[in-house]
Amino acid sequence: GAGVSQSPSNKVTEKGKDVELRCDPISGHTALYWYRQSLGQGLEFLIYFQGNSAPDKSGLPSDRFSAERTGGSVSTLTIQRTQQEDSAVYLCASSQQRDQPQHFGDGTRLSIL
Amino acid sequence: KNEVEQSPQNLTAQEGEFITINCSYSVGISALHWLQQHPGGGIVSLFMLSSGKKKHGRLIATINIQEKHSSLHITASHPRDSAVYICAVRGGGADGLTFGKGTHLIIQP
Numbered sequence: 001g002a003g004v005s006q007s008p009s010n011k012v013t014e015k016g017k018d019v020e021l022r023c024d025p026i027s028g029h030t031a032l033y034w035y036r037q038s039l040g041q042g043l044e045f046l047i048y049f050q051g052n053s054a055p056d057k058s059g060l061p062s063d064r065f066s067a068e069r070t071g072g073s074v075s076t077l078t079i080q081r082t083q084q085e086d087s088a089v090y091l092c093a094s095s096q097q098r099d100q101p102q103h104f105g106d107g108t109r110l111s112i113l
Numbered sequence: 114k115n116e117v118e119q120s121p122q123n124l125t126a127q128e129g130e131f132i133t134i135n136c137s138y139s140v141g142i143s144a145l146h147w148l149q150q151h152p153g154g155g156i157v158s159l160f161m162l163s164s165g166k167k168k169h170g171r172l173i174a175t176i177n178i179q180e181k182h183s184s185l186h187i188t189a190s191h192p193r194d195s196a197v198y199i200c201a202v203r204g205g206g207a208d209g210l211t212f213g214k215g216t217h218l219i220i221q222p
Contacts, residue, residue, distance in 0.1 A: 033210070042213075045209025045211070047209075099163070102146065102161075
C-alpha cells in the first residue's frame with residue numbers, strides 16, 4: 001500500500017551507540033512529524049518538517065537527537081550516544097498540509113541495552 | 114504549553130452501549146485530533162476537527178471551542194471498538210501535537 005513506511009521495525013542496540021531511523025512518508029505529503037511513545041510518558045512530539053521550510057525542532061529532548069528530510073520526502077531521525085531512557089517506539093506521521101489528518105507509520109521499537 | 118486531559122482513563126462497557134470519551138485542553142487550538150490505537154497496533158486517525166461536529170459510521174466527534182472541550186461518541190459499541198483512544202491538539206503556536214494520556218476502552222460481548 002501507499003502508507004507511511006518506517007524502518008527498521010525493531011532495533012536493539014547497546015548504550016552509547018548511534019542509531020538511525022528512517023521514514024518514508026506518503027507521496028505528496030508536505031508535512032512530516034516525528035513522535036515518541038514511551039511507557040511512562042505517552043506520546044510526545046519531537047520534530048516537524050513542512051516542505052522546504054526550516055523544521056520545528058522544539059520537541060527534541062537533547063542535542064543527541066537530530067533529524068533531516070532530504071528532497072522533501074524521506075526523513076531520518078538520528079540518536080547519538082544512545083541512553084537507556086531513549087528506549088521507546090518512534091513514530092513518523094505525514095499529512096498533506098499542517099492541520100490535515102495525519103497518517104502514522106507502524107513505528108520503530110528501539111531498545112537500548 | 115497546552116495541557117490535554119482525557120476522561121475516563123479506563124472504560125469497560127457492554128456491547129451495544131453508547132460510549133462517550135471526553136477531552137479538555139487549556140489554550141486555544143488550531144485543530145483537534147482523535148486517534149485510535151489497538152493493542153500492539155499502529156495509530157489511526159479517526160477525526161480532525163476545528164469546530165462543530167463530524168460523523169463517520171458509528172463514531173461522532175464534537176468540539177466546543179469556547180469551553181475548550183471535545184467529545185468522542187461511539188454508538189452501538191462492538192468488541193472490535195476495544196482500543197486506546199487518544200485526543201491530541203495543535204495550538205498555542207506549536208507545530209506538533211500535544212497528546213492526552215488516552216482512554217483505554219474495553220467492550221465486552
